[in-house]
Amino acid sequence: MPNEDHLLVKIRNYAFLVIGLLAIGIAIGVELTVNPPETAPFDLLPILLRGLAVTIELTLLGAALALVVAIVAGVARSSGHIIVRTITGFYVEVFRGTSILVQLFWIFFVLPLPPFNLSLTPLQAGVLALGLNVGAYGAEVVRGAIGAIPSGQIEASIALNMSPGLMMRRVIIPQAMVRILPPFGNLLIELLKATSLVSLITLSDVTFQGLALRQSVGRTTEVFLLILVIYFLLAYPLTLGVRWLERQRQWAT
Amino acid sequence: MQANSSAPIVRFENVTKSFGELTVLRQLDFDVAPAEKVTIVGPSGSGKTTILRVLMTLEKPNDGVIWVNGEPLWHQKSGDKLVPASEKHLRKVRGSIGMVFQHFNLFPHMTALRNVTEAPIHVLKMPKGDAEQRAVELLQKVGLSDKLGHYPSQLSGGQKQRVAIARALAMRPKVMLFDEVTSALDPELVGEVLNVIRELAEEGEMAMLLVTHEMGFAREVSDRVVFFDKGRVVEQGPPEQIFGSPQNERTKAFFNAVLRH
Ligand SMILES: Nc1ncnc2c1ncn2[C@@H]1O[C@H](COP(=O)(O)OP(=O)(O)OP(=O)(O)O)[C@@H](O)[C@H]1O
Ligand SMILES: [Mg+2]
Numbered sequence: 238m239p240n241e242d243h244l245l246v247k248i249r250n251y252a253f254l255v256i257g258l259l260a261i262g263i264a265i266g267v268e269l270t271v272n273p274p275e276t277a278p279f280d281l282l283p284i285l286l287r288g289l290a291v292t293i294e295l296t297l298l299g300a301a302l303a304l305v306v307a308i309v310a311g312v313a314r315s316s317g318h319i320i321v322r323t324i325t326g327f328y329v330e331v332f333r334g335t336s337i338l339v340q341l342f343w344i345f346f347v348l349p350l351p352p353f354n355l356s357l358t359p360l361q362a363g364v365l366a367l368g369l370n371v372g373a374y375g376a377e378v379v380r381g382a383i384g385a386i387p388s389g390q391i392e393a394s395i396a397l398n399m400s401p402g403l404m405m406r407r408v409i410i411p412q413a414m415v416r417i418l419p420p421f422g423n424l425l426i427e428l429l430k431a432t433s434l435v436s437l438i439t440l441s442d443v444t445f446q447g448l449a450l451r452q453s454v455g456r457t458t459e460v461f462l463l464i465l466v467i468y469f470l471l472a473y474p475l476t477l478g479v480r481w482l483e484r485q486r487q488w489a490t
Numbered sequence: 491m492q493a494n495s496s497a498p499i500v501r502f503e504n505v506t507k508s509f510g511e512l513t514v515l516r517q518l519d520f521d522v523a524p525a526e527k528v529t530i531v532g533p534s535g536s537g538k539t540t541i542l543r544v545l546m547t548l549e550k551p552n553d554g555v556i557w558v559n560g561e562p563l564w565h566q567k568s569g570d571k572l573v574p575a576s577e578k579h580l581r582k583v584r585g586s587i588g589m590v591f592q593h594f595n596l597f598p599h600m601t602a603l604r605n606v607t608e609a610p611i612h613v614l615k616m617p618k619g620d621a622e623q624r625a626v627e628l629l630q631k632v633g634l635s636d637k638l639g640h641y642p643s644q645l646s647g648g649q650k651q652r653v654a655i656a657r658a659l660a661m662r663p664k665v666m667l668f669d670e671v672t673s674a675l676d677p678e679l680v681g682e683v684l685n686v687i688r689e690l691a692e693e694g695e696m697a698m699l700l701v702t703h704e705m706g707f708a709r710e711v712s713d714r715v716v717f718f719d720k721g722r723v724v725e726q727g728p729p730e731q732i733f734g735s736p737q738n739e740r741t742k743a744f745f746n747a748v749l750r751h
Contacts, residue, residue: 392548393595397609397661398585400577407612411599 288446302368311379332373363435382413422479505554516721529708532718588663628656648679
């Protein structure tokens with residue numbers, strides 16, 4: 238029975254890949270028949286790939302910030318201290334309750350004005366918006382995972398005379414990690430996809446390069462097709478990674 | 491195993507504990523002598539677990555003072571007044587108490603060995619090598635020297651509970667609390683856990699406070715049996731007296747009901 242399940246999961250994983258690639262293949266095929274290009278679309282690739290570095294940089298820095306924010310805010314939201322809990326609750330609700338695009342505009346266009354007078358480079362603004370937005374979702378994941386730890390674990394830690402900090406570090410967080418990792422993988426994919434929004438604050442990521450290319454050479458379908466393929470190829474390994482993580486549960490039976 | 495007549499290791503003085511409207515401990519006065527083995531019996535809901543939990547600092551009493559080894563547990567001295575204890579004071583006094591739970595509460599992400607070494611290394615700041623050596627000895631003592639590297643999910647209920655006992659012993663408590671530690675076990679695994687506790691009782695130096703429904707076992711290991719009902723001690727004395735010729739009507743009724751089961 239477990240073997241059958243395993244096989245089904247495997248088939249399903251590959252099915253998604255096959256369907257995805259098939260869809261892209263058909264789209265390319267249709268595009269090339271309807272609209273035969275003088276040159277293959279791949280001549281556009283080098284320019285788009287120039288944006289790739291920016292996209293990856295944003296993803297990595299944004300994810301690092303989101304991770305720190307998620308853990309700090311998630312632990313703070315589980316805190317017994319009502320003021321700490323309320324403040325982080327406010328942050329989480331504001332950042333989950335408004336659009337990331339609006340947050341990005343606030344950070345990039347409003348913060349430089351009085352009374353804030355805080356000018357950020359587009360990269361800093363992008364990383365901050367992505368980190369704070371995804372961090373807010375991550376904080377809820379962390380809070381949920383901490384809340385799911387049975388009270389017996391806390392009582393055993395007290396009976397062993399652990400300090401609250403030690404209990405958090407060595408008992409609660411390691412157990413919460415198992416529940417946290419798969420949803421964090423999904424948030425990382427969301428974050429990667431959301432990086433395309435920073436093209437709107439003049440950061441030259443893949444999407445930005447694509448938009449510029451479309452203006453200069455036209456060939457709209459080819460440009461957007463390539464962008465689609467690039468994002469898919471970036472995100473799909475992450476998806477597979479999340480599935481792998483979900484299967485790794487050494488001690489949790 | 492005669493109860494020591496020196497100063498008590500644990501003293502409940504006028505302790506009251508309520509959950510909302512429900513008063514679970516009513517102005518309880520109750521002493522445990524050093525090295526004394528005391529079993530608490532009583533009907534379900536009478537507050538037996540609550541006694542252990544306020545002593546383990548898992549529940550805060552509403553009123554009264556608990557003394558452990560001559561020091562107030564939930565209070566600290568400020569001049570000659572008692573004020574609520576700081577976290578630091580609580581941790582200092584709590585160090586004399588250990589507890590074994592009904593549902594084991596082992597750390598599932600640690601092997602049996604690490605469950606036992608974790609608190610000695612990080613709370614008592616014992617060198618890792620010493621802590622491991624002691625953990626191996628303790629696990630050997632509870633009959634699990636072949637399970638050091640096993641995770642709790644790979645152990646039976648009886649084995650888990652024996653690891654939990656070793657884990658609590660590693661902190662060298664002066665008083666050990668056992669709350670129905672065999673009632674979550676399959677019947678055939680109860681004996682192996684009771685044997686370990688019986689051995690600890692025979693060694694003698696640690697005071698033990700047990701809540702159990704295993705009346706035969708209680709009779710065998712206890713210096714004193716306390717019948718507890720509605721938040722108060724109804725009757726107490728040596729096991730032969732309480733089990734053999736209880737004086738109080740409520741005690742008699744309780745044992746009649748238990749023995750008829
Ligand atoms: N955290 C709590 N909140 C509210 N009521 C509680 C709480 N803990 C215990 N109680 C109540 O206090 C009473 C005494 O509980 P306690 O667990 O001490 O009884 P007990 O003698 O151990 O019973 P049992 O033999 O069933 O384990 C019960 O009525 C219980 O429902
Ligand atoms: Mg109980």
